[in-house]
Amino acid sequence: MTDTYDPNALVDRWLPIWEQRGIFEAGGPDDERPRKYVVDMFPYPSGDLHMGHAEAFSIGDAIARFAMMRGANVLHPIGWDSFGLPAENAAFRRGLDPRDWTYANIAVQAESFRRFGISFDWRTRLHTSDPQYYRWTQWIFLRLYRQGLAYRKASLVNWCPVDQTVLANEQVIAGRCERCDSVVTKRNLTQWFFAITRYADRLLEDMVPLEGRWPEHVLTMQRNWIGRSTGAHVDFAVQGRLEPVRVFTTRPDTLYGATFFVVAADSALADELCADDRRAEFTSYVETVRSESEIERMREDRPKTGVFLGRHAINPLSGERIPVYAADYVLAEYGTGAIMAVPAHDQRDLDFARAFSLPVRMVVDTGNADPALTGIATTGDGVLVNSGPYDGLRKAAAIQRVTDDLAAKGLGEPAVTYRLRDWLLSRQRYWGAPIPIVYCDACGEVAVPDDELPVRLPESGYSLRPEGGLSPLQSATDWVRTTCPRCGGEARRDTDTMDTFVDSSWYFLRYPSAHDERQAFDPGQLRRWAPVDQYVGGVEHAILHCLYSRFLVKVLHDAGDLDFVEPFEALINQGQVIMAGASMSKSKGNLVNLQEEIAKYGPDAVRVTMLFAGPPEDDIDWADVSPTGSGKWLARVWRLSGEIGRAALESDPGSGTSHLRQVTHRTIDEVTRLMTGSRFNVAIARLMELTSALRKAVDGGAMDSPAEAAAVREGGEALARMLSVFAPFVAEDSWARMGQQPTVHEAGWPTADPALVVQDVVTCVVQVAGKVRDRLQVSAQIGAEELRSIALTTDGARRALDGRGVQTVIVRPPKLVNIVPV
RNA sequence: GCGAGAGUGGCGGAACAGGCAGACGCGCCGGACUUAGGAUCCGGUGCCCUCGGGCGUAGGGGUUCGACUCCCCUCUCUCGCACCA
Secondary structure (H helix, E strand, C coil): CCCCCCHHHHHHHHHHHHHHHCCCCCCCCCCCCCEEEEEECCCCCCCCCCHHHHHHHHHHHHHHHHHHHCCCEEECCCEECCCCHHHHHHHHHCCCCHHHHHHHHHHHHHHHHHHHCCCCCHHHCEECCCHHHHHHHHHHHHHHHHCCCEEEEEEEEEEECCCCEEECHHHEECCEECCCCCECEEEEEEEEEECHHHHHHHHHHCCHHHECCECHHHHHHHHHHHCCEEEEEEEEEECCCCCCEEEEECCHHHHHHCCEEEEECCCHHHHHHCCHHHHHHHHHHHHHHHHCCHHHHCCCCCCCCEEEEEEEEECCCCCCEEEEEEECCCCCCCCCCEEEECHHHCHHHHHHHHHCCCCCCCCEECCCCCHHHHCCCCCCCCEECCCHHHCCCEHHHHHHHHHHHHHHCCCEEEEEECCCCCEECEECCCCCCECCEEEECCCEEEECCHHHCCCCCCCCCCCCCCECCECHHHHCHHHHEEECCCCCCEEEECCCEECHHHHHCCHHHHHHHCCCCCCCCCHHHHHHHCCECEEEEEHHHCCHHHHHHHHHHHHHHHCCCCCCCCCECCEEEECCEEECCEECCCCCCCCCCHHHHHHHHCHHHHHHHHHHCCCCCCCEECCCCCHHHHHHHHHHHHHHHHHHHCCCCCCCCCCCCCHHHHHHHHHHHHHHHHHHCCCHHHHHHHHHHHHHHHHHHHHCCHHHCHHHHHHHHHHHHHHHHHHCCCCHHHHHHHHHHCCCCCCHHHCCCCCCCHHHHCCCEEEEEEEECCEEEEEEEEECCCCHHHHHHHHHCCHHHHHHHCCCCEEEEEEECCCEEEEEEC
16 A cells, blocks of 8 residues: 555546446345435536536535435436537537547546546446437327327427527527527428427426425526416407407506507518508518517617507407507517507507507506606506596406406406417437428328337438538438338328437436336336436526426326326536636636546545535636645545554444544534535535544544544544545545445445534633623533523623623523623 | 525635624645655634724614624625516
8 A cells, every 4th residue: 555645546446346346336126225316417428528517426426425325225327418419510510420429429428427436327327319218209209299299380480590400499598599609580490399388387386395405596497487477368359350359468457558459560460450551561560570680679778669550459348449550579479469558557568659659548546657757657556547447446456357357248368378388399400319200191290100119310321411491311311211100101201300308308217227128217117216306417407408307207297107297306506617707618718627637636636626615506616716725635634544544443432532532423413414405515624624633633642542543543434434425536545544444435424423412511602792701611501590600700701891780691501691781 | 677696804615593703725924844845744814903902794774682694775796587468
């Protein structure tokens, strides 16, 4: 055993031993230990692991290892989210097949994970781009298809002109492509959707039990994303149209304040309603609107525009005739694509009314100044005015009454709308799971039978680059040409592939039976493991990935495949690793290379630095933290273990109650609690304190006395066991240096002796007028009366009182006395 | 604009339930050992000070014997959403 601390040599020493013993493999069905399923969001193979991976997986590993050390049967799996557009683009840039590029990266990442010492059960390893995996992604698609939850629809979709593909709403950030930042345009294409909106209410309701277990802001983001609004549908007759036009409003109480009517300019309805003499103006307006980018449309200070359509709508309750406009501030996709405009109580309507000199009629008196004069719409509570039979009602009562009256007359009904849209999953790209549908001239749209899955991606030999909005798979003509599973006639395959979020929204169901060739997931295994007890990953997936996973689990539950409705019982979003105040990027030149950091400090020091920097959810600025400092601490532990190792193994700390034993057991007690709350930074601070206490004892000659040496050994061994969850290599080597057999990871979490945790003597603070004036060492069991009289006679108290009398004394034995002078 | 969260030393951050503010670490200062130190070990380190104390958790007010912690107002920052009717 060498005496020079070389962190990277420890990796080579212990990795083969751990792997040979299989110590991180989950127990089988007969394993009686309590089970825990810990999942890190699986990586995307875009290159080697980076600093962000190191942080996320350090957190997940600490959680998984802590559970293992406490005697749980832990499933800690790993896989790769290996389909997707970035890999495809990167491969084409290099003139490579996406498959080769992807699997080469996976190999590199897997080896990096190994050497980083993450406690994965490698038997679970899966890749979403394996036919053995995407076969079941296709099976899940068909599961939704048969339930009517997957459907095809021609619609105006978000189009990224650079990536040449359709994007889900969720992938458009402020009008730009999430991936390449180019300005998104619109296209009319027939696309596949999952009907996630049908699950909107359940996605909302089922969040209640997640309170306190998921980050609050993630729940808020999901709620906002779903965007449930309650109100009413109201039918307005429009001249020259048989059917009334329906609007959605959250403020039916303001119906008498509607002074005009607006339909979305780009909707079919606007086109239909346009009067002949307005056609020219309307057409040119729509052209202007269409040519504007999303960015321009979303400019905050953008003036309201629109055109009068030459018709009027009839207010169903008041009978008033109001003009109908087309405008781009009304969205075709939200609600019904038409609104009643109440300028007095809606700022957007007011802005439009002022731009077009339309009347503004206040119908709810909120006590604020008239919006017609101020230009500020009022939205608060108030009393109805100018509203015929509803005058005098308060807002809430009026909403109820108006809605009821509309319903009674068949002119409307209570309604709920959502911001959430159905999940658009078709992608005109090569590197994804093909959609398992064929089109037959005789039978139409036909599902590929389950036993013909997977529909494999054609291997190569085609131009696989996206062109002109056509899926690259269209050029694979002999792949496209197939036979209809129903009639045996000629048929064509769907040439789109699925959004990779489909792949990643069910992988945690596959892990426990990752290589099962008969089914997507094993219900028996899932009964043992699922749902995921702890999920760890970046906040960038707080909406998309988490919402889609929640949706899919509910669908599979309803299909009778699963007996739970939420995939992730608890969620931690780790912060980002940044450098010198900015997110890392090659162009900023502030990229920190993970492998270089590991080469310099060893994997353990990098892990400890990540976890010690602050709470897991906080960002880490690598410029503010010190891998050197973490490395120094680990080296201290390692050297200490060598000194402890020279003391006799068999010595027993016995029943001694030395100060050091108390420190050890209090540390165990506290670190155990801190780990339960994922308070890794504080837990590490406590372990550092224990290290210093042990160092001090050894330097003070403790090793010369058998009893004291035994207490040092007890502390050192407890330290190694606890350290193992953060710094597995150093902990393991220290364990061996103290003369113990491998491995520390099987040694179990130390147990605190309650007798040593309880403080028998405590420090009592003596305050005068709330300021600390003295400190006392008193028995933890001291009575209030006794403590009061001792406190009053302390030097500090007497000096501070300076002859003044005592008004009252607050005694909180044994920790505090506060003397209040006259 | 709307919603959520956060402001503590030079820096990252501690403070369980209203009871010793600044644990632990970085940085800095000093010392020991040393041919040497970018190794190791030990000590110091919120600010001011007449060495008794005074001030101090963004700012202002309040509740309390006692407030980083609870309440109100203001300021600043971060994140999310952003014409969603």
